[in-house]
Amino acid sequence: MEIERQGKVDLETEDQALLSRTGAAQLTSFSGTLRTISPDVYQQLDEALRPHNLFPLLRETPTGHALHIIEGRAYPSREVSVLLPLGLFLLTVLSVLYTGTLIAIGELSLSDPAAAQAVASSLPANLWRGAPYALSILLILGAHEAGHWVQLRRYRVASSLPFFLPAFGLSPLGTFGAGILLKEPMPNRRALLDVGATGPWMGVLFALPILLIGLATSQVVEISGGAVEGNSLLYWLAKVIVFGRPLPDGQVDVLVNQLAWAGWTGLFVTALNLLPIGQLDGGHTLYALLGRRARAMFSPVMTLILVGALFFSSAWVLLGLLVAFLGRTYAVPLDDVTPLDPLRRRWAWATLGLFGLCIVPIPLAYNGLSDGLLSGLLMSVSMWVVWHTVRR
Numbered sequence: 293m294e295i296e297r298q299g300k301v302d303l304e305t306e307d308q309a310l311l312s313r314t315g316a317a318q319l320t321s322f323s324g325t326l327r328t329i330s331p332d333v334y335q336q337l338d339e340a341l342r343p344h345n346l347f348p349l350l351r352e353t354p355t356g357h358a359l360h361i362i363e364g365r366a367y368p369s370r371e372v373s374v375l376l377p378l379g380l381f382l383l384t385v386l387s388v389l390y391t392g393t394l395i396a397i398g399e400l401s402l403s404d405p406a407a408a409q410a411v412a413s414s415l416p417a418n419l420w421r422g423a424p425y426a427l428s429i430l431l432i433l434g435a436h437e438a439g440h441w442v443q444l445r446r447y448r449v450a451s452s453l454p455f456f457l458p459a460f461g462l463s464p465l466g467t468f469g470a471g472i473l474l475k476e477p478m479p480n481r482r483a484l485l486d487v488g489a490t491g492p493w494m495g496v497l498f499a500l501p502i503l504l505i506g507l508a509t510s511q512v513v514e515i516s517g518g519a520v521e522g523n524s525l526l527y528w529l530a531k532v533i534v535f536g537r538p539l540p541d542g543q544v545d546v547l548v549n550q551l552a553w554a555g556w557t558g559l560f561v562t563a564l565n566l567l568p569i570g571q572l573d574g575g576h577t578l579y580a581l582l583g584r585r586a587r588a589m590f591s592p593v594m595t596l597i598l599v600g601a602l603f604f605s606s607a608w609v610l611l612g613l614l615v616a617f618l619g620r621t622y623a624v625p626l627d628d629v630t631p632l633d634p635l636r637r638r639w640a641w642a643t644l645g646l647f648g649l650c651i652v653p654i655p656l657a658y659n660g661l662s663d664g665l666l667s668g669l670l671m672s673v674s675m676w677v678v679w680h681t682v683r684r
Contacts, residue, residue, distance in 0.1 A: 293359060296324040301358065304584075306624040307349060310477060316364035319346065325356040326629065331480050334627035350629040352583060357629055368450040368475035377453040384467050387458035388429050390415075391466030392422025395550050402511070402547075425466070428506075428554030430456075432499045433470050433561070439494030440472050443487040450475035464656075465557045469564070480627040481580040485636050488576025489643040492562045496646065499562065500530070503555025507534040510549045515540055521548065521556050522654040524563065530555075559650045564611070566647035569593050570621060574647055579622045580632060581640040590620060600653060 301321045303311070311317060326333065337348040341361070349360040393415060401408035411418045437454035444451045452475070457468035478484040507530060520540065521527075531539050531546060539545050548556065566574035569589050579586040597615060600608035632640060 293322065293326050293357070294324045295322050296356070298322050301360075303360065304351070304624065306621055307351075307360070309621070310624075311362065314364065314366035316347075316362045316366065319361045319363045321361065322359040323353065323356065326350075329630055331482065331627065331630050334480065334630070338626075347626070350627045352629055366476065370450055372451075372453050374453065377455055380458065381454075381456045383458040383460075384456040384470075385426060385430065386419070387460045388426040388466040389419045389422040390460065391464070392425025392550050393419050394422070395425055395548075395553055396421040399511075399547070399549060402513075422550070425550035425554050428502045428551055429465075429467065429557055432495050432502065432554065432558035433467070435498045436491045436495030436562075436565075437470050437472060439490035439492075440487055443483075443490050444472070444474075447479060447483040447487070449478060449483070449487070465560070469561050474623065478623060478625040480625045480630050481583070481632055482630070482636060484576050484623060484625050485580035485632060485640055488573045488580065489639060492566055492573050492643065492646060495558055495562050496650070499555050499558030500526075502551055502558065503527070503530050504534060506549055506551030506553070506555050507531060507546060510552050511547045512539070512544050513547045515543060515545050520545055520656070521553075522652040522656060524559055524650050524652045526559055526649040527556060527652070560652055560655065563647060563650035563652060564614070566643065566650065567593065567611075567615065568644060568647065569615060571623060574644065576623055577640050577643045579624070581637065581644075583628060583631075586622060590615075 298320060300318055301323065303318060334348065334350055337350075337359075341347055342365070345363060345365050347362050347365050349358075349362060351358045351360065393411075396418075397408050397412050400411060411421065433456065434454075441451075441454065452473040454470050454472050456470045459465060459467050462468075478487065512535065523531075528538060535546065546552070565572055566577070568574040568578040568586075575586070578589060593615060594612065597608050597612045601612060
């Protein structure tokens with residue numbers, strides 16, 4: 293490194309938070325330009341500083357690079373607590389069984405209203421009827437979290453087990469999703485991308501066949517009013533593949549069964565996770581691709597959410613609260629200098645494209661004739677915003 297200045301400098305918000313959590317302290321900093329940029333640079337520095345209870349932070353600056361020497365290495369426990377994740381998982385099983393049973397009652401009411409009423413009156417004894425939805429959605433969410441978990445183990449990043457979140461009637465999905473808590477930072481941007489992007493792709497890998505099977509076994513009925521699930525581009529395309537035409541068409545629509553609802557839910561949860569900001573999987577992907585420039589996405593995304601809340605659906609208000617809570621801080625890796633290799637850059641763009649394919653402008657619509665077009669428009673605007681940020 294060609295050193296131009298030595299001495300403490302102000303750290304970014306995420307770095308200050310890291311030091312606060314671990315009890316570490318900034319010893320000194322070097323500003324200048326790295327002669328070589330590669331993951332090996334950080335690894336060599338880390339190995340040299342380890343015996344002295346120090347570790348490095350590599351950061352980009354407007355004029356070059358900064359090397360912060362931090363005193364007080366953290367050694368998070370590699371042991372994982374089982375009781376809380378297991379308890380939440382069991383509660384989530386009951387919650388999605390309940391949701392699946394409600395879907396089963398709705399299907400049964402079409403052919404035998406009296407039987408449907410009897411099932412509804414003894415709901416606890418009939419929770420087994422919700423097994424198709426429960427197994428399907430847990431498989432999708434489990435695959436998503438397994439993708440994260442395998443990559444975290446690959447990079448030796450300490451984390452919790454997945455936490456599944458039950459909803460018990462507070463959401464028509466039966467669950468608020470799942471998440472993993474990190475106990476230490478990612479080593480570099482490549483690890484950040486691999487961990488962040490693998491989960492959504494694994495979830496979609498299971499959601500798509502479940503969705504197609506569910507649509508193929510669902511009934512097409514006359515539209516009788518009420519709310520219907522909104523179209524994402526991927527969901528719209530799946531209906532075209534199965535039924536040979538877009539639905540709803542103004543006269544009939546598909547009455548989704550448990551498998552189809554699980555597939556739709558899997559795509560919807562994927563879209564939420566891939567919002568390209570903050571601590572979400574999409575935020576990890578965007579930060580891995582752009583570095584500190586990813587922070588510029590917060591205002592455009594909040595603007596899109598405001599437009600969605602005003603013109604598409606009030607559900608975007610809840611999304612805005614999620615973004616406000618998770619969208620301002622990023623999981624900045626220890627080595628924030630080494631860029632993605634060309635293959636990972638393409639994978640990052642494909643992952644952001646997956647967000648565009650899965651996003652649903654109107655989660656619950658009262659006519660679905662235009663929401664496929666809205667999905668295409670929203671995807672185009674979203675990708676233009678990302679591209680404009682990259683080009684800046």
